[in-house]
Amino acid sequence: MGKYASDLDMVFLALAHPARRAMLARLGQGEATVGELAEPLGISLPAVTKHLKVMERAKLISRSRNAQWRPCRLEAGPLTAASGWIDEQRRVWEGRFDRLETYLGALEGEEGRRDDR
């Protein structure tokens, strides 16, 4: 992953680790401190901080600069972009099968008419 990785690259990379997905799921329920994120995962604070950096780089989370404990919050935009990309592929893919079905349906109809003769 180079220095100029795109936004989507960084979002999908951030999602490619179970600890980071667990942290995002936790943050979906509300802001949390590093300690609160570490506790249920049973991993060290430095490990959590490393994961948080990957998610901050992907803009999936932001951290308060004011509060002493710098709580983390989920940012929904990049998640929407990521599922948007997947949904777009699915529309193309499903559209292809819909067209195939229409075509096969038309063929069948033609067969039927031929049989009627």
Place this chain on the structure above:
Amino acid sequence: MGKYASDLDMVFLALAHPARRAMLARLGQGEATVGELAEPLGISLPAVTKHLKVMERAKLISRSRNAQWRPCRLEAGPLTAASGWIDEQRRVWEGRFDRLETYLGALEGEEGRRDDR
């Protein structure tokens, strides 16, 4: 990414590269050979093969064993699992705001009733 990375880990990792996303978008339109995938991307066949391996490991694509050219085809299941995970987070996240809105609405109603006295 360890040897025991989960299915979702491998899917999100596979999506974290623009060339692989371009190849998946192409395969959404129908089967393609390695050569057909390489051409629009302007990358070498070995580079394409390397990307295909990452996508095969994530079960995002399968390759025909019979045909001489071993065309690649998109497998929709893992994409559905990936967007399913994201959508689940969104439901939690949006549910939280809906509850907040209901709560604020209730508070406002109470304020209104108080003002009426």
